[in-house]
Amino acid sequence: MKSVVNKAYMAEDQPRYRFDQRGKYSGSSPCSSDEYSSYSSENDQGQNFRSSSRSPGPPASRSPQNLEGHQGSAEMENDKSKEPSQKDPISEGEFLPDDIKQIIGDDPHTKTPATVLIHQSIASRWSHILRNGIPRDELSSLLESLPVPSNLPELSAPKLNPEISEIINNPQKTKDSYYTSLQDRTAAGLSALAQALSVFIVESENLDGKIKDERPASPTGEEPYPGxxxxxxxxxxxxxxxxxxxxxxxxxxxxxxxxxxxxxxxxxxxxxxxxxxxxxxxxxxxxxxxxxxxxxxxxxxxxxxxxxxxxxxxxxxxxxxxxxxxxxxxxxxxxxRPPAPRYQTTWDPQIVLDYLETTTGSDLKAQSFKLVTLLTLATGQRLQTISTIRIPNITMSAEGARVLISDFIKTTSPNSAQPCLHLPFFDAKPSLCAARCLQTYIELTKDLRSTDSDKLFVCYKKPHKPATKQTLSRWVKETLTSAGVDTTIFKPHSTRHASTSAADRKGLAIECIRKTAGWTSNSTTFAKFYKLPLTQTGNFLHTVFDQSEDN
Missing domain, CATH: 1.10.150.130 (Tyrosine recombinase, N-terminal domain)
Known part of the structure; x- marks a missing residue:
């Protein structure tokens, strides 16, 4: 075997050199092929062929170029010991470029093992438990105190189906019971860990909120008012x-x-x-x-x-x-600064009704102003309620119009019914009939109304969008101003005061006023804020001192 290896290291065109039986070089003259073969066979029969490098073939240091000039193996060994050792850059990898090191990664033999430390109080307790275990009673109470979280039922061990339990043998049942107990203990451990993490997370959130609270609120204008x-x-x-x-x-x-x-x-x-x-x-x-x-x-x-x-x-x-x-x-x-009602008196609705009766305009603007003002006076409702009227909720009959309010309004609550407005035909004065005016307005606006809205009121200007509460309020204010009401004092909402107070002055029952205007049966709002006397323009002194009527 050694002869084969030795021959493999020798090229055909290179001379063979003499070595003694101990593998040492014995001369500078080359040997013939027969002599080399004979020498190799002798070593194959039990002779110990040794080289200074103990490699199977002639080392590179013993090439003919290196061996020339040496007189013996002892001299060669002494010379080698005096020479400084040199590292092979390829085998050591000291001269690898950085990009190559980045590709192949760090040498795993040079990595330092990672170390993890836990708190000493935990380490000492767990060390005792791992060495001595937990008493059975203490373990049972501990497992009972750590149930599976209700929002994580997947931690519980699955139950064995009764059908399967009947057909399996006792060893299999024992094995299943063991695995169930093992999962229950694992679930208890995970539950304890989850509870600890939850406490930490909640405390962190509270701490973050406290830090934010204690920080000045945009002292440098970094946090403007967000709305x-x-x-x-x-x-x-x-x-x-x-x-x-x-x-x-x-x-x-x-x-x-x-x-x-x-x-x-x-x-x-x-x-x-x-x-x-x-x-x-x-x-x-x-x-x-x-x-x-x-x-x-x-x-x-x-x-x-x-x-x-x-x-x-x-x-x-x-x-x-x-x-x-x-x-x-x-x-x-x-x-x-005690509270005070907005109005001490109210205006007479007859002033506005007389104005609307004489108004002959038939265009959309005039009809819009007239209808919204008539509805506020005829129902005593807020403008917010009037603005939510929808076409599908209007029902016409022989007696008049019935309007159901389906949208949320100020008085909407879980235990209260939505208002329903009743507008009987007013045959005594058809020009002031709110039900007929409503019919006229619907017919006038049917081709102007957009398909994506069913609101009753639309703006009289193009593109005829649905009118908002603010728009209706502006229409009422212009009507009151044109009728002679002092709108610097009385706002559009004052129509509610004027109509309910007029009904009370003319003897209508308070229960009927409350129901029509949208107040509850035991409400005192009308008596406190809406039951107002008319604004008197006369002068007390002139009335008392004037003797024209006495004469």
Whole structure:
């Protein structure tokens, strides 16, 4: 075998050199092929062929070029020991380019094993448990205290089907019971780990929220006022409402309420910015300071401050509306600026009715103004309710028109019925008949109404979009102004005061007034705010002193 290897390292055209039986070089003269073969066969029979490198073939250091000039193996060994050792750059890999190292990766033999340390209190306890185990009673109580989380039932071990249990033998049942017990213990361990992680996550979220609360709310203008809806959304998030339920929760507030609260939130945002407080850190001290600033800079009465209180209570983590200091302060505002009704008197609807009766305009604008004003006076309803009337909800009969209000309005609640407006034909004065005016308006606008809206009122200007509540309010105001009502004092909503007060003056039962206008049977709103006397233009002195009637 060695002769074959030795021959493989020797080219045919190179001379063979003499080696003794110990594998040492014995001369510089080449040997013949027969001598080399004879020498190799002797070694195959048991002689020990050794080279200084112990390789199966002649080492590179013993090539003819390296061996020339040496007189013996001892001298060669001594010379090699004196030479400095040199590393093979290819075998060592010291000169690999960086891009090649990046491709093949780091040498795994040079990597340092990763070490992980846990808290010593945990390590010492677990070490004791791993060495000594847990007592059976303690283990049972521990497993009972760590049930499978209700929102992760997949941790529970699956139950063996009764049909299968009847046909398998006892060893298989024992094996299944063992695996069930093993999974139950694993589930208990995972449950404990999940509970610990949940506590950590919740505390982290609370800490993040606390840090955000303690940070000044946009002292440098980095967080401008985002709008009332976004303020409420962020407050609901902080109060714990899930992200998926935010929109549904926001729907509990009407658009009008959100707009009204927006006045408070905008002023509150600016105030918190000036004192370097978070707008969501609503506490009694900051609320009282905010109210005091408004009290000194505005002429708002108690009603406005009560609205501010409701708005801030909505975004507060605390029951700020029931705070004793805030309630005491608001009571002081009540005494200092008590609430007062908007109107002390009202106007006579007959003034407007006389104007509408003499108006002969038949164009869309005139009919629009006339119908909306007649509906407010004939029903005593708010303009918000009138603006929600839809064509499919209008039913005409021989007695008149019946209008069902299906949209949400101010008085809509889970336990209240939606209003239904009854407009009987007024044959005494057909020009003031709201039911006939309604028929005329529907016929006049049937070709102008868009297919994607079924609202009754449309704008009289192209492209004839559905009219909003604000548009209807402007129409009523122009009508009242044209009829001679002082609209610098009386707003469009005053039609509700005028019509209900007129009905009361003419002897209509209070129950009928409440029902028609949309108040509950036990409501005192009409008596407090809507039952008003007519505005008197006469002068007391002239009436008393004038003696013309006595003569």
């Amino acid at each position: 009332s809806r976004e303020v409420i959304r962020k407050a609901f998030q902080r109060q714990g409402i899930p992200e998926s339920a935010l929109n549904t929760t926001l729907n509990s507030l009407s658009e009008g309420t959100i707009r009204q609260y927006g006045i408070t939130y905008k002023a509150w945002w600016s105030f918190c910015e000036s004192i370097h407080e978070s707008p969501f850190n609503v506490n009694s001290k900051s609320v009282i300071l905010f109210f005091e600033k408004l009290l000194s800079s505005t002429t708002n009465r108690f009603n406005a401050f009560n609205s501010h209180r409701a708005a801030l209570s909505l975004i507060s983590d605390q029951p700020i509306g029931r705070n004793m200091l805030v309630k005491r302060y608001l009571k002081g505002i009540f005494r200092q």
